[in-house]
Amino acid sequence: MEELIEDLKKLFASNYAFYLKAQYYHWNIEGPDFPQYHEFFGSLYGEVGGSIDPMAEHIRALDAYAPGSFARFVALSGIEGDDTIPTGLAMAARLLEDNEKLLTMLIDVYRKAEAVDRLGLSNFLQDRIEAHRKHSWMLRATTKRV
Numbered sequence: 001m002e003e004l005i006e007d008l009k010k011l012f013a014s015n016y017a018f019y020l021k022a023q024y025y026h027w028n029i030e031g032p033d034f035p036q037y038h039e040f041f042g043s044l045y046g047e048v049g050g051s052i053d054p055m056a057e058h059i060r061a062l063d064a065y066a067p068g069s070f071a072r073f074v075a076l077s078g079i080e081g082d083d084t085i086p087t088g089l090a091m092a093a094r095l096l097e098d099n100e101k102l103l104t105m106l107i108d109v110y111r112k113a114e115a116v117d118r119l120g121l122s123n124f125l126q127d128r129i130e131a132h133r134k135h136s137w138m139l140r141a142t143t144k145r146v
């Protein structure tokens, strides 16, 4: 159970970092494809943002405390922030790479939740896996050179 809690906290911080990065790109995208990228990153951070509160409450349901400071998020997150202003295509490529990391973490925590019969949590994680598979598809399609 301790390992599940620790890994769920890392997933939570990584999920928050991904959310913030997509929002940062939504804010700072420039160039001729601005409208498409601005909208796309907007819907991406919006969807992921909706998972933050329920994920924190799953941590509380395991009788642990949800991390909530930038210092803790940096310490726990497996996803790095970005201080640069890349092109829209490079932004999408970085988010695709991060999204794949999130999927790996989600599947790992899902298996740990199943192993200790935390079925509500595993059900929630299944839904998040499906959502991030869809994000992967859209990010892959966006970054494909045609």
Ligand SMILES: [Fe+2]
Pocket: 026, 042
């Ligand atoms: Fe906005």
